[in-house]
Amino acid sequence: MTTESKAQRAGLPHAVFLQRVTDEPAMSAQVRLGQGAFLTLRFVDLLAPDREPPTPDVFRYQWAATERYCAELAGEGTEASHLSCIVRSASEAHHTSDVNLVAPALFAYALYLEQESHLDEAEDVLQTMIEVGGDRLQTSDMVSAWMRIGRVCRLKADFDRADVAYREAGRIAEAIGDAHGVLLSRIGECNVIHFRGNLAQAEIAWRTVLTDASEAHDREVQAQSEHGLGNVLARRGRMNEGAPHLWRAFELYEDQSSQGRAMADLGIVLVALGEVQAAEQALQHVLRVQGPAELVVNAKIELMHCASFRRDRVTFERWRESAISDFTELPPNIRADYHLKAGIGFARFGSLRLAENELRNALEIAAAHGLHEMVFRVEQLMAGLKECGAPEFNESAASAPVTQSDSLHELSACLAALAT
Numbered sequence: 001m002t003t004e005s006k007a008q009r010a011g012l013p014h015a016v017f018l019q020r021v022t023d024e025p026a027m028s029a030q031v032r033l034g035q036g037a038f039l040t041l042r043f044v045d046l047l048a049p050d051r052e053p054p055t056p057d058v059f060r061y062q063w064a065a066t067e068r069y070c071a072e073l074a075g076e077g078t079e080a081s082h083l084s085c086i087v088r089s090a091s092e093a094h095h096t097s098d099v100n101l102v103a104p105a106l107f108a109y110a111l112y113l114e115q116e117s118h119l120d121e122a123e124d125v126l127q128t129m130i131e132v133g134g135d136r137l138q139t140s141d142m143v144s145a146w147m148r149i150g151r152v153c154r155l156k157a158d159f160d161r162a163d164v165a166y167r168e169a170g171r172i173a174e175a176i177g178d179a180h181g182v183l184l185s186r187i188g189e190c191n192v193i194h195f196r197g198n199l200a201q202a203e204i205a206w207r208t209v210l211t212d213a214s215e216a217h218d219r220e221v222q223a224q225s226e227h228g229l230g231n232v233l234a235r236r237g238r239m240n241e242g243a244p245h246l247w248r249a250f251e252l253y254e255d256q257s258s259q260g261r262a263m264a265d266l267g268i269v270l271v272a273l274g275e276v277q278a279a280e281q282a283l284q285h286v287l288r289v290q291g292p293a294e295l296v297v298n299a300k301i302e303l304m305h306c307a308s309f310r311r312d313r314v315t316f317e318r319w320r321e322s323a324i325s326d327f328t329e330l331p332p333n334i335r336a337d338y339h340l341k342a343g344i345g346f347a348r349f350g351s352l353r354l355a356e357n358e359l360r361n362a363l364e365i366a367a368a369h370g371l372h373e374m375v376f377r378v379e380q381l382m383a384g385l386k387e388c389g390a391p392e393f394n395e396s397a398a399s400a401p402v403t404q405s406d407s408l409h410e411l412s413a414c415l416a417a418l419a420t
Helices: 003-012 015-022 029-047 056-072 078-096 103-115 119-136 139-155 159-174 179-196 199-215 219-235 237-253 258-274 276-289 293-309 311-325 332-348 352-368 372-388 407-417
Strands: none
Touching: 003 029, 003 407, 015 029, 015 119, 029 056, 029 119, 056 078, 056 219, 078 103, 103 119, 103 139, 119 139, 139 179, 159 179, 179 199, 179 219, 199 219, 219 237, 219 258, 237 258, 237 407, 258 276, 258 293, 258 352, 276 293, 276 407, 293 332, 311 332, 332 352, 352 372
16 A cells, blocks of 8 residues: 555555545545445454454444445446445355355455556455455465455555565465465566566566476466566567567467457567567557556557657557546556656657656656666666757667567567457
8 A cells, every 4th residue: 555545544444445535526426436435345344353243233234324325326337336245245244154255245346446546445455355354264365365465566566565465475375285376476576576677587587487387287377477578578678589478478368358468568569679560450459358447558558659659640649648548547657658658759759848848757756666677768768868859769679670580470470360
């Protein structure tokens, strides 16, 4: 959680949901849903092992009040459905004295909030699941909750707490002999190393996990390892090596959302290699499958980058406006990346003042959230902008055409076939 949300949790539990009133009109659906979430999670708190069990009358009263409020939200879409499901599950958990009945509903709601980029709220729900469940929670659910907390903290660039969460997940998985869970926790730790900017160490870690996953015939972890290795090779400037790993990840993944993430990252690598047509085919595929909000915005940012590469100002501005319209709740790494690539685009079109402003925005976000590699990249670009006016940024590879390898040629053909 952020410092503010940690303070809220130390005071009034679940107060993070009440913060929606600061961003929305008082009677808006989002505010009322936030109030509904607050009431729902306070109801779930009645199941916690460290509190006096409520009397039957108290429980019935709070259940009726919460259910009535959630019923009034029935027309407000997916989030309202999640809240109603949690209330029903909590009631059943109380009546059967089995707290595990409420865990799936809480976990599903946390996933929804994460996909909507309400990251502090998602973490609050996951912490509630762990605290209410305690030792009574199934160990597999405990592992999943800690893994997801690690992911949410990483998306917020809270790397220290992400690392703690992944290690806790691995410790629990190892204690119950869950080899798959241990490998997944190591994937999480690899991601933390990667996003902290220690790319050499990250490459070693990814290769080690990929080897172990291949030996264990664990397809899911193989896919994630290929994906991570492809990205870290690209970040280290070895784009030709990274692209085939990303394509293999796309082929190994079995769910559409993960395939979309691999394809989006492949698009980023291809545009850096100068393979703009193939990159746009990959990114358009991401938009066609309509994945989570952050994935869609990422694809739009990269399509904006492709347009500036081709010096197409109209298309650049169209994608820039489209990307920024969904911007407010996005993680800091995506916001910094948007400003970075908007700055590169403006410089390519000769709008140097706008370029410098965007790069400064990227630098401020990256520095504030410990995104060390991003800070380094932006500082290099700003230095080039001051020295050269409108340089051909290293981000583009336009100044040095890449000879297409056999693997890249095959990959481009596969993307062309996928587009049709």
